[in-house]
Amino acid sequence: MARSTSRSTRLDQPRDRSRTIKAQYDPEMFGRWSEKVARFIGSARFIGYMTAFVVVWLMWNTMAREEWRFDPFPFIFLTLMLSLQASYAAPLILLAQNRQADRDRVQFQEDRSLTERMVADTEYLTREIASIRIATGDLATRDFLRGEVRDLVEELTALLAADADEDASDPSTK
Secondary structure, eight states: OOOOOOTTTOSSSOOOOOOOSSOOOOHHHHHHHHHHHHHHHTSHHHHHHHHHHHHHHHHHHHHSOGGGOSSOTTOHHHHHHHHHHHHHHHHHHHHHHHHHHHHHHHHHHHHHHHHHHHHHHHHHHHHHHHHHHHHHHSSOOHHHHHHHHHHHHHHHHHHHHHHHHHHHHOGGGO
């Protein structure tokens, strides 16, 4: 019996991606785009552009000839456009804030783990320094030995001087 080895029947091989008519959605690309839009909406340049747009709109629809006006006094179309812009801007800003909150959370976790490692290293070094201090406390240092030798030399000098004085004062040694 011959077994079929085509890629479509083998379970140990991944399937070929078939072409679909659906649009591919990349959430990272959309997230980056939303952050760019949110940054622009939060800038002074955007406020200036919007102000200029609204002023031109109002001037055109109040001062232009009657047949050229496309949005009379209550400015319903302007209100609709500004509402539409706000309805898209709010979710984009929220998406950008959520992405920033996620980045902040990751940064906080990294900072926390780094701080924990630094505390552990500091505690280790503190224990090592303490053990070195305890170990060197039992050892004689160079300064301690020099001081002891100096004291012994002074004692020997004093004993020799006292012995020499005794020999000088004893007439039987002469």
